[in-house]
Amino acid sequence: MTIPIAYILASFTTPIQIDTTAASMVWLVPLVASIAIVYKATKVYQIRLVAFLKESAALFASIMVFIIVAAIILYGLEWFVTERLPSLLHTSAF
Amino acid sequence: MIRSLKDNHALFLIVVGSAAWLVPGGGHFALGQQRRAGVIFVTILLTFLLGLYVGSLGVIDPVGAKPWYAAQIMNSPAVLLLGAHVMLVQRQAETGQMDVQEAGTVPYRVYGRPNEIGQIYTSIAGLLNLLCIVNAIYMAHLTAVEETKR
Numbered sequence: 152m153t154i155p156i157a158y159i160l161a162s163f164t165t166p167i168q169i170d171t172t173a174a175s176m177v178w179l180v181p182l183v184a185s186i187a188i189v190y191k192a193t194k195v196y197q198i199r200l201v202a203f204l205k206e207s208a209a210l211f212a213s214i215m216v217f218i219i220v221a222a223i224i225l226y227g228l229e230w231f232v233t234e235r236l237p238s239l240l241h242t243s244a245f
Numbered sequence: 246m247i248r249s250l251k252d253n254h255a256l257f258l259i260v261v262g263s264a265a266w267l268v269p270g271g272g273h274f275a276l277g278q279q280r281r282a283g284v285i286f287v288t289i290l291l292t293f294l295l296g297l298y299v300g301s302l303g304v305i306d307p308v309g310a311k312p313w314y315a316a317q318i319m320n321s322p323a324v325l326l327l328g329a330h331v332m333l334v335q336r337q338a339e340t341g342q343m344d345v346q347e348a349g350t351v352p353y354r355v356y357g358r359p360n361e362i363g364q365i366y367t368s369i370a371g372l373l374n375l376l377c378i379v380n381a382i383y384m385a386h387l388t389a390v391e392e393t394k395r
Contacts, residue, residue, distance in 0.1 A: 162298060163297050163298060163301060163302055164301055164302060164352070164353065165301050166299065166300050166301045166303065166355045166359035166360070166363065167298065167299055167359060168359070169299070169357075169358040169359050169362060170358070171357070171358050175358055175362070178299075178362050181292075181295065182292070182365070182366060182369060185288050185289075185291070185292040185369070185370070185373070186369065186373065188284065188288045189284075189285060189288050189289060189373040189376065189377065190373075190376070192281055192284045192285050192288070192377075193281075193285075193376060193377060193380040198280045198281050198284060203284075
């Protein structure tokens with residue numbers, strides 16, 4: 152009994168390995184879900200399971216869409232500044 | 246007890262706010278909204294624990310990351326104890342009062358992406374609880390005002 156508890160507690164004493172890759176962006180998803188659930192829990196008049204889940208899912212989806220659109224715009228801007236602009240100016244960006 | 250607390254409006258709001266800070270969802274629970282309290286408690290606790298799991302206890306850094314620590318404290322006063330524990334262990338390791346597994350390593354020191362993600366999770370959990378504290382106090386205020394109108 153004490154061994155599983157000790158194992159669980161020990162897992163909080165060392166960080167897990169997360170590489171600096173695009174896949175690490177997936178860590179955004181649980182955080183957005185948490186924000187959507189807590190925000191909706193403070194806003195709805197009464198918590199009824201189906202209605203609450205629907206409202207939380209709608210907020211979650213809208214936050215994700217906004218983040219993806221913002222990421223695409225920033226990626227496009229970065230591509231333009233580093234790839235397209237130097238060729239237009241005939242010089243290197245760096 | 247609750248009736249006499251509601252008669253003293255300011256004290257009632259302080260009690261509800263304190264309950265909400267002591268335990269996430271505690272303020273709503275005190276107002277009789279068990280389902281809302283349960284949702285808040287589970288979600289904030291899971292977010293905070295996930296942050297600690299990703300980055301270890303080292304993401305609670307009262308010295309090197311004060312702005313993050315301020316947000317983390319909003320989770321619960323228990324974060325103060327965790328912060329004191331982390332500081333104590335690190336100080337003991339640095340002064341040689343504690344044996345460390347590898348030479349030159351300090352317990353609970355975390356760097357890079359796990360540190361970033363752990364701090365973001367624990368701090369966002371704290372800020373979400375701040376939102377819930379404010380919401381619980383507002384609901385308590387509305388309840389007290391409605392009862393005085395009757």
